[in-house]
Amino acid sequence: MEELRQTKEATHQQHLWHDDLMDTYGLEMTKLAYTYVKNWSTAQDIVQDVFVKAYHYYSKREKLHSVRGWLIRLTINQSKDYLKSSWFRRVTGLDSKHSTETTQSAEDTLTTNSSNAQLSQAVLALKQDYREVIFLYYYEELTVREMSEVLKVKEATLHTRLRRAKMELHHQLKGEDFVWGTN
Structure with a gap:
């Protein structure tokens, strides 16, 4: 019974840590990803993947020199991986007109603000x-x-x-x- 309570408490602490990371760095990492992919919804997807990786890294968080630096590195790597993916190249190659329209509206959103x-x-x-x-x-x-x-x-x-x-x-x-x- 005690083990179950400790497990629930540890899981709760992991969720709190993860929520705090997302609240603190979510928008910042999304803007960083956007500078690579130039599409706001794609940048949000990339950042979501970054925070999933961060969630699984909870047990090793004490080893991190700088959580912010680590998240920046993860976001940059994830963005570059997306740009190198065959899916991105195929979709961009097949539908460059649509891609340009999506990018332009995301750029308009960023620059308006x-x-x-x-x-x-x-x-x-x-x-x-x-x-x-x-x-x-x-x-x-x-x-x-x-x-x-x-x-x-x-x-x-x-x-x-x-x-x-x-x-x-x-x-x-x-x-x-x-x-x-x-x-």
Whole structure:
């Protein structure tokens, strides 16, 4: 009887931990996934898969250095796996017109809620490596060192990507007055 009570309590604690993760990081991870797949509902599906994996990782949670960093890494990997999947390539290849319409409406949703729609569109138009560092640095406010740990890329490489991404954004926005933080 005591074992059953302890099992119920452990399961309850696991559910609470998982709910707290979803409440704390759900929207943030969905936005991150969106920067890869450019479709809001697909990004939500990806994040749901990420949190299912997190749920099963509960017993090993003490080993995590940073839960947020781990979730970012999982989300990035899951997004990249989706983009590499044969299903995505087949559906995108067969129905590119529909895919474009879906992407555009999701982009409209994101940029409508953004204080600077032009900048959001420019960031989404960047190539993946640049979009990734801009998002993590400016939106998620990770330091270059934290990005290095999460992405498993050298800090110097990330500094270069940030610089190039800012130059590309400046070129796309044709000199609009946006203030960039320095590295």
